[in-house]
Amino acid sequence: MDAKAPSDYGSKVDDSEKNSIEKSSSGEALDAHYDPKFVEQTLRKVDWRMLPLLGLLYSLALIDRTNLSVARIAGMDRSLGLTIGDRYSIASMIYFPPYILLEIPGNLILQKLGARAWLTICVVGWGAAQIGMAFVPNWKLLSLTRVLLGAFEAGFFPALAFIITTWYKRHEIQKRLAAFYLTGILLGGFSAPLAYGLQLIAPAGGLKGWQWIFLVEGLLTVVLGLVTWFFVADFPQKNKFLTEEQTKMILDRVEADRGDSVPDEITPRVVGKHLLDPFLWSFALMAMSATMPAYAIGFFVVILLQSMGFSIRDTLLLTTPPYVAAAISTFFFAWLSDKTRKRALWLAVQTLMTIVGLMVTGYGKGNGVRYFGLFLTNMGASGSIPGVLAYNANNIVSHSKRSVSTAVIIAFGGIGGIFATLVYRQKDFPKYIPGVWATMACQFLMLLLLAVNTFVFTRRNKLAREGKRINEGTPGFYYTI
Numbered sequence: 001m002d003a004k005a006p007s008d009y010g011s012k013v014d015d016s017e018k019n020s021i022e023k024s025s026s027g028e029a030l031d032a033h034y035d036p037k038f039v040e041q042t043l044r045k046v047d048w049r050m051l052p053l054l055g056l057l058y059s060l061a062l063i064d065r066t067n068l069s070v071a072r073i074a075g076m077d078r079s080l081g082l083t084i085g086d087r088y089s090i091a092s093m094i095y096f097p098p099y100i101l102l103e104i105p106g107n108l109i110l111q112k113l114g115a116r117a118w119l120t121i122c123v124v125g126w127g128a129a130q131i132g133m134a135f136v137p138n139w140k141l142l143s144l145t146r147v148l149l150g151a152f153e154a155g156f157f158p159a160l161a162f163i164i165t166t167w168y169k170r171h172e173i174q175k176r177l178a179a180f181y182l183t184g185i186l187l188g189g190f191s192a193p194l195a196y197g198l199q200l201i202a203p204a205g206g207l208k209g210w211q212w213i214f215l216v217e218g219l220l221t222v223v224l225g226l227v228t229w230f231f232v233a234d235f236p237q238k239n240k241f242l243t244e245e246q247t248k249m250i251l252d253r254v255e256a257d258r259g260d261s262v263p264d265e266i267t268p269r270v271v272g273k274h275l276l277d278p279f280l281w282s283f284a285l286m287a288m289s290a291t292m293p294a295y296a297i298g299f300f301v302v303i304l305l306q307s308m309g310f311s312i313r314d315t316l317l318l319t320t321p322p323y324v325a326a327a328i329s330t331f332f333f334a335w336l337s338d339k340t341r342k343r344a345l346w347l348a349v350q351t352l353m354t355i356v357g358l359m360v361t362g363y364g365k366g367n368g369v370r371y372f373g374l375f376l377t378n379m380g381a382s383g384s385i386p387g388v389l390a391y392n393a394n395n396i397v398s399h400s401k402r403s404v405s406t407a408v409i410i411a412f413g414g415i416g417g418i419f420a421t422l423v424y425r426q427k428d429f430p431k432y433i434p435g436v437w438a439t440m441a442c443q444f445l446m447l448l449l450l451a452v453n454t455f456v457f458t459r460r461n462k463l464a465r466e467g468k469r470i471n472e473g474t475p476g477f478y479y480t481i
Contacts, residue, residue: 034249042246046167049241050233051176054160055183057123057228060221061153062188064130066298067217068092068146070195071133071210073302073312079208080139086426087139092299093421094143096414099150103411104271106155107162107403111266115163115234118155123228125152127221134207134214150414158410162403165393166235167250169257170480171341174390178334181386182327189323192302192316237263259474263399274404279456282449283392283405284412286347289442289449290384291416293354296439297322297378300424300432304374307430308367318371322378329379334386343391343480344450347384351446354380358443362436384446385413394480395457397472416442457481 068091072082082088110118129148136142164176198216199209207215233239236250264270274280301322305315329350337346357376364370392405419442424435457479463469464478471477 033252039249039253042242042249043168043172045242045246046233046250047176047179049231050164050167051179052183053228053231054164055180056187057119057224058157058160058180058184059187060123060217060224061126061156062184062298063191063217064126064221065095065149065153066188066295067191067195067213069299069302070192070316071213073306073315074195074199074210074213075208076210079210080136080142082139083426089421089424089426091139091143091146093418095146095150096418096421097150098147099154099417100411100414102151102154103158103407103414104404107158107407108266109155110159110162111263111399111403114238115159116229116232119159119232120225120229122152122154122156122159123225124222126156127218127223127225130214130218130221132218134211134218157413158407161389161393161410162406163233163235165402165406166254166399167233169253170394171338173393174334174337174343174386175331177386177389178330178383181382182330185323185330185382186327188298189320189327192319196313196316235263258397258477266400266403270400271404274401275408277401277405279395279453280392280405280408282453283388284409286388286391286446286449287385287409288412288416288419289351289446290381290388291413292419292442293358293377293381293439294385295417295420296424296435297374297381299421301374304361304430304432305371308370322374323382325375326378326382330383330386333383334390337387337390341480343387343394344454345481347387347391348447348450350380350383350387351443351450352380353377354384355440355443356380358436358440362431362433391480395472397474397477454481 068076068088072088077083077088080087082091106118106122113121126149129145129152132145132148133142136145160180161177164180165173168176195213195217198213201207201212201216202209204212233241236247236254239247242250301319302315305318306312310318333346333350337343340346353376357373357378357380360373361370361377362373364373389406389409392409393402396402396405419438420435423438424432428434458481460469460471461478461481464471471479
C-alpha cells in the first residue's frame with residue numbers, strides 16, 4: 001500500500017503551530033515534535049536506499065557519455081577516421097541537442113510514470129545505445145548512437161536531482177546531491193584505467209579494443225537498469241520501504257521547511273509561469289558555466305595528457321587522481337555549504353579555483369605544473385555543479401517549479417557541454433588556449449550572477465522580515481544566500 005500525503009493523515013497543524021513553523025525557514029519547529037533518534041534513523045534509511053544506487057547509476061552516465069575520448073586513443077580514431085576534420089567534435093557534440101531538448105518533457109513524464117518505471121527506461125535505453133556503439137562501421141552511425149544516448153540520458157539526471165530534493169529539508173540537500181555526484185566523479189575517474197583493461201581483451205571475439213570498451217560498459221549499464229526497477233526509491237508520498245509513521249515524518253519536515261510536501265498539478269500554464277522567473281535562467285546560466293570546464297576535462301583530459309608525451313597506459317592511469325581530488329573537494333564544500341547555510345559564497349570560492357586551474361593548465365611551464373592545473377579545474381568545477389542545484393532547490397517552492405527549474409538547469413548544463421566540444425578545437429591542440437579563455441569567460445559570468453543573486457535575495461529577505469513582502473508566495477520563507 002502506497003504511503004499517503006500529510007493531509008491524508010490529518011497532519012494539518014493548527015494556527016498557533018503554523019505560526020511557530022513559519023518563523024523558521026528550515027523546519028526546526030516541527031522537527032521538535034519527533035524523537036531526534038527516530039528522525040536520524042529514518043533519514044539514514046532513506047540515504048542508504050537512495051544514494052548508493054543513484055550514485056552508481058550516475059557514475060555510469062558520466063562514463064558512458066565521456067568514454068569517447070578513451071575509445072578514441074584506443075584505436076577508434078583509425079577505425080572510424082575521427083582525425084579527419086571536426087568529426088570527433090561533431091560526434092561529441094551531437095549528444096547534447098536531444099539531451100537539452102528532452103529535459104523538461106522527461107521530468108513531466110517522470111511525474112506521470114513514477115521514478116521506478118521512468119529511470120529504468122532511461123538507464124536500459126542508454127545502455128542499449130552504448131552497446132550499439134561497439135558495432136558502428138563509420139563515424140556517421142557513431143553520431144546516431146550518440147543522439148540516442150543523449151535522448152535517453154536526458155530524463156535521467158534531472159529526475160535524480162528532482163527526486164532527492166523532495167525527500168529532505170533545504171539545508172540537508174547539498175550533501176545528498178554531492179554524495180551521489182561525487183560517487184559519479186570518483187567511479188568516473190577510474191573509467192580510463194577500466195577502459196585500458198577492457199581494450200586489452202582484443203582481439204577476442206573478433207572485436208577491437210575500443211569495441212570491447214563500449215560493449216562491456218553498455219552491458220553493465222543495462223544490467224544495472226534492470227536492478228533499478230526493483231530497488232530505486234520513488235517520491236516520498238509513493239514510497240513503499242518506509243512505515244506510515246516514517247513517511248508522515250518525512251513529509252511533515254518538508255512541509256514545515258518550504259510548504260510543498262504535496263505535489264501540485266503541472267499544466268502548460270504553470271510551466272509557462274515558472275519559465276518567466278528570471279532567477280530560473282540565472283541558475284541555468286550558472287549550471288552552464290559550471291559544466292563547461294567539467295565537460296572539457298571529461299572529453300579532453302586524455303588528449304591533453306597524451307599531448308604531454310605520456311604513453312597510452314600512463315595517460316589513462318593519470319586521469320584518475322584529479323577525479324579523486326574532485327570527489328573529496330566536492331563533499332567538503334557541500335558539507336561546508338550545508339553547515340554554514342551559505343551557497344553563493346562557496347560557489348564563488350570554487351569558481352575562483354576553476355579560474356586558477358585553467359590558467360595554470362593553459363600557461364604553466366612543464367607537465368607537472370599543467371597537470372596540477374587539471375586538479376584545481378576539476379575540483380572547482382565538479383563541486384560547483386551540485387552547488388548550483390542545491391542553490392536553486394533552496395530558493396523555490398512547489399513540485400512543479402522544482403521539476404521545471406531542475407530540467408532547465410540541467411539542460412543548460414548540456415549547453416555547457418556543447419560549448420566545451422566546440423571551443424576546444426583540434427587546430428588549437430595541444431594547449432587549447434582559445435578554449436581555456438572561453439571557459440574562463442563562463443566562470444566570470446558565474447561570479448557576476450552570484451553577486452546579483454546575493455544582492456536581490458538579501459534585499460527581498462529584508463523586506464520579508466519587515467512584513468513588506470512574501471517570498472515565493474509562502475509566509476515565513478526566506479531565500480538562502
